Amino acid sequence: MMELIEAESGRLLAAITKLLGEKGIVTEDELVSRQALTDAANPGQGARMVARAWLDADYRALMLRDGAAAAEAMGIPMRGLPPLGVLENDAETHHLVVCTLCSCYPRAVLGYPPFWFKSAAYRARAVRDPRGMLGEWGTIVPDSVKLRVVDSTADYRWMVLPLRPAGTEGWDEAQLAAIVRDGDMIGVTVPGV
Amino acid sequence: MDDLEVPRAQHDMGGVSKFMCDPVDTDTHALTDFDRRVDALRQLLGAKQVMSVDELRRGIEAIPEATYHQLSYYQRWIRSIADNLLVRGVISADELRAALEAA
């Protein structure tokens, strides 16, 4: 059996999908439509949640209390998906999300995880030298700010609610959402104008 | 930097010395068609309760360390999926062998 699973990956995928199709377990149509659905998820969804939270105190409270409900309120389907935890940055606290054991990522609201999030370097350094590692993005967390590194080991998926940057007074939701990137919602960067 | 001297599984990477001096590749790496298709397959197997995400992880963790780092992220996934489907009897070794020869 060992040598079978060592087959070249493309051939392995083709062989498996063929067998599963023949057995009626997974069809080609299902694969295509699931792929399309997954491709549609993107960080803009999380960005809209952040922007709304910056403008609407009740929505912010919902997001912190029940991330999945807050996502659903923005039209992001969450039924059957892992619980979503939202980590609120403030003037004294900066959050950083990692999965040292694999690559657990808030995919429902941010889309596919970026390459760096899945890398050995990120998974190793985020818990042991987070401030040094953030330098890879040019991000400096001041000494007056405490870092909370959240290692996603179980059923929750985590996203960061970053601080609203100065210089955005009077901006509407769309303008605010446009400056929030995937890295901001993981904690490797902060939004700025 | 020293490692904690403990019987750590190879995928359990928090703070592990050999990665601590590695730069983080912060570039965007686009997913390939292969990547997206494997991802969709995994989700469908989970939704249909054929293979859970926990089983996927177990299968990835069982990959020998050297191979783990040679395979791409989704190459690890398809190997784990194959392993789990065989172990669970969803597909047989003979079926897979035949399908591989035809692929």
Next chain:
Amino acid sequence: MLQPGTPVQVKLDWPETRGPCHIRTPHYLRGRMGVVERHLGDFPNPEDLAFARPAARLPLYHVRFDQPALWGEGYAGDAIVVELYESWLEAR
């Protein structure tokens, strides 16, 4: 049920030495002291799900660890917060 604020010690156990397993308690926390922040809910034990075995529901907690204390280096006040199952925690 462990209450918020309870000091806990992560079990110093290495199932990895006893055969195939799937453990979601990172190696760097085994035997270390932390504080329960909150109960996140009850979830089926992944150690069993990974082998398609019937899985008991276990309480899952967010537990905070002093980051410099884990590594002997770092910034005072920095923390690592990790989801841990009750089966891995002992109240102290």
